[in-house]
Amino acid sequence: MTSPLAQEAQSLLARLFPICRSITGEGVRQSLAILSGTAPWQVKEYASGTKVFDWTVPNEWTVRDAWIADESGNRIVDFQQSNLHLVSYSAPVKAKLSFAELDAHLHSLPNLPDAIPYRTSYYKENWGFCLTQKQRDGLDRSASYDVVVDTELKPGSLSLADAVLPGTSGQEFLISTYCCHPSMANDNLSGPVVATLLLKALATRPKLRHSWRFVVLPETIGAITYLAQHQAEMQASAGGFVVTTCGGPGPLGIKRSFLGDHLLDRAVDIAFRDAHIKPVIYPFVPDGSDERQYSSPGFRIPVTTISKDKYYEYLYYHTSLDDLDFVKGEALEKSYDLYLAAIDVIEENRTLRSLTPHCEVQLGRRGLYPQSGGALNQKAGTAGATAIENEVDVISWVMFLADGQHDLISMAERSGCRFQDIVTVAAKLESHGLLEEIPD
Ligand code: ZN
Secondary structure, three states, X not given: OOOHHHHHHHHHHHHHOOOOOOOOOHHHHHHHHHHHOOOOOEEEEEEOOOEEOOEEOOOEEEEEXXXXXXXXXXXXXXXXXXXXXXXXXXXXXXXXXXXXXXXXXXXXXOOOOOOOEXXXXXXXXXXXXXXXXXXXXXXXXXXXXXXXXXXXXXXXEEEEEEEEEOOOOOOEEEEEEEOOOXXXXXXXXXXXXXXXHHHHHHHOOOOOOOEEEEEEEOOOHHHHHHHHHOHHHHHOOOEEEEOOOEOOOOOEEEEOOOXXXXXXXXXXXXXXXXXXXXOEEEOOOOOOOOHHHHOOOOOOOOEEEEEEOOOOOOOOOOEOXXXXXXXXXXXHHHHHHHHHHHHHHHHHOOEEEEOOXXXXXXXXXXXXXXXXXXXXXXXXXXHHOOHHHHHHHHHHHHHHHOEEEEEHHHHHHHHOOOHHHHHXXXXXXXXXXXXXXXXX
């Protein structure tokens, strides 16, 4: 049985998939409108020509149609069949070309002959078509071709969306994803779908410990624009996630933050450990997605990524085969669960100090210990072990480590106990007056 969350993810995927997105234009706006119907995103527009650090918000791209026709007028490569056929940001053209002239503008993948590759030309004015190697091999080299790219590049705006959920700690965390690729599912619809469902989940919570800033934007230029326009808030960010390529059938993975052992890295590790999932670990490298911007020297926001079939790692990356057969709601749910578990670790992490630090406390007197002594940790007694015996182990670890130097994450790491058990036991000990919280 598919869960309601997997169904919701699947239905968002299906609605978003056909839209022709790019770094600007109607496709991004339509996509943001669909996401805003599920969670409280706020759409923002930034005018073409706006200076953003070393970059400029580009002209807006509009595509109406594009095709290559043979001498009989048959459209042999047609944007209406797949929006991947047109190189993104192609400038307008209307011409009759020889095969050789046309061939200089074609892109295909000899090693994946049934796939249409995804290509862009954002910052160099050009045009081109992408097609399968099989289509390309079938072109008549002695023929001429009619080429029409009915597009427009003119001043408009760049669209993105954000949402800030306020917390009480004074610390803010970031969840960022991008929304600029045309019809491909893992890269990149998996990101905006999972981020939107996370936003929906956190937005309905009555109380949050930390503030959570969500952003969905065109990759690179959108993140640069957002950082330039929200410089002070973003410089104060405590860390974040870039949600990307998290819906494939392949392995779950973690891309480390540039620090490698930041609170976020540890929270993600605990989430995987407690779910009994062994991830593929990708060390930090200064490429990939928008961590390149967030973690740059002017911001230095530690960012990690949980992926499922990470970008670069799967065969169908940036091709038409990254489709709705490759990505399913159930796979997105697995990544969603891990993101949410890591968010919960960050939300519930705190540091506690023992109020009775001199030797062990007498648990029995407080009703925290099983009545018959001696049975604890006795090998022969394990089969009949009661829940409280396990709990005593957790209590022992929490009381032992409650020196004000260990937060709940370190307690979970050090003890091997499940993080949620540590949280439950810590709250219980606090309610018995044995622990007090040290404010952040
Ligand atoms: Zn990509």
